[in-house]
Amino acid sequence: MTHSPPEPPEEEPAESVDPRAIDLVLRVGELLLASGETTERVNEAMLGLAVAYELPRCEVQVTLTSILVSAHPGKGEPPVTGTRAIRRRTPAFWRLTALHQLVQDASIGMLELDQAHERLAEIKRARPPYPAWLLVVSLGLISASGSVLVGGGPLVATTAFVATLLGDRAAAALARRGIAEFFQLALAAAIGAGAAAIVVAMGNPGQAATIVTGAILALLPGRPLVASIQDGITGDLVSAGARVLEVFFMLAAIVSGLGAVVYIAVKLGVSLDVGHLPTPAAELEPVAVLAAAAISLTFAVSLAVPRNVLTAAALGGGVIWVLYVLARGWNVPPVLAAAVAATVVGVGANWLARRHGQPVMPFVVPAIGPLLPGTALYRGMVELNTGSPEAGVLSLIGAVSVALALGAGVNLGGEFIRAFQHVGLSASGRWARPAARRTRGF
Secondary structure (H helix, E strand, C coil): CCCCCCCCCCCCCCCCCCHHHHHHHHHHHHHHHHCCCCHHHHHHHHHHHHHHCCCCCCEEEECCCEEEEEECCECCECCEEEEEECCCCCCCHHHHHHHHHHHHHHHCCCCCHHHHHHHHHHHHHCCCCCCHHHHHHHHHHHHHHHHHHCCCCHHHHHHHHHHHHHHHHHHHHHHHCCCCHHHHHHHHHHHHHHHHHHHHHCCCHHHHHHHHHHHHHCCCCHHHHHHHHHHHHCCCHHHHHHHHHHHHHHHHHHHHHHHHHHHHHHHCCCCCCHHHCCCCCCCCCHHHHHHHHHHHHHHHHHCCCCHHHHHHHHHHHHHHHHHHHHHHHCCCCHHHHHHHHHHHHHHHHHHHHHHHCCCCHHHHHHHCHHHCCHHHHHHHHHHHHCCCHHHHHHHHHHHHHHHHHHHHHHHHHHHHHHHCCCCCHHHCCCCCCHHHCCCCCC
């Protein structure tokens, strides 16, 4: 009898990979990152969608300028990989809430894949909650409120408002001609400093610094600062390094614009004296508290946060200023005072965000606006250009230190909420969160 060789066992079919699911994960991640979300949150959202739509053994990689998704079917089948480049990043915090809601609905099975694509298309087509002209005017209102915060009156606030709008429109004109953003920021800062120099030349040296402080405040990189420290704390070191460089170049542009105008003013004989620079009030004054709240409110509008976040943003600005002034009244150093105030506000903002099921960035970024170090930057540039280079360098280092303390403080507040949340350690432990895994530096 002839025996035929045994048939080889049939291989189980590999898991299927739906290219529409990969496309959805990529597009949601791209829009989240472009709208101002941190790397960790983008990772979480993309992995949540991958699980919801059953992408097998999915890997996600997110950096500041690109995202990658790779699914591995197994059984010898090649992986399916998709990538997208982030070419334009514009803060649109109102989109973050809608995108996180999409991810949440998909994760609990409320959205079919086609429905998720339709929802994403609606989010991309939707208009911001505020008209375009208000987004522009809000920058001027940030400057006006910042000038009032450091002691300026109505005339100073109006001057700062006009200088900021002129600087923003000039920067927009450069953008339309393809000029790099570095030079756009430098020009905007130079126009604000130029307005201050004109005021000094007209015989009002005490009002110049309040004008330039407000004008600089509207340019300072609060959003990338918070995101860079968040990425560093959570272990996304590539994105953190890129964001820190972004912050550095933005600050360098602002300092360059300031320095050029201050240098020219000094050479033309305009008397700039650091003794006229404003300092934070030692006592709590209602006008200053209201100005701080107005800074955060207008910051929130400029970042296009959802309308229901505006009240919380204004409250956060008032609270952070009150805490900072109280700490300074107890002789706490400025850096530590800023860190403590930001931590308390970070706790409140993260608690509110979790309670309402919303992303935290729209709550925390506007709240730190009143403490962004506009005066310290201006003081440093004046000292560098008036024969006190050592003092100028120390002032600039102090400004950067305060900015870093603000970013670290609001993120520390989020860690406090995560540590004491009621859902237990399983939601924040080493297995649920890569940033919590103990590596001891290895």
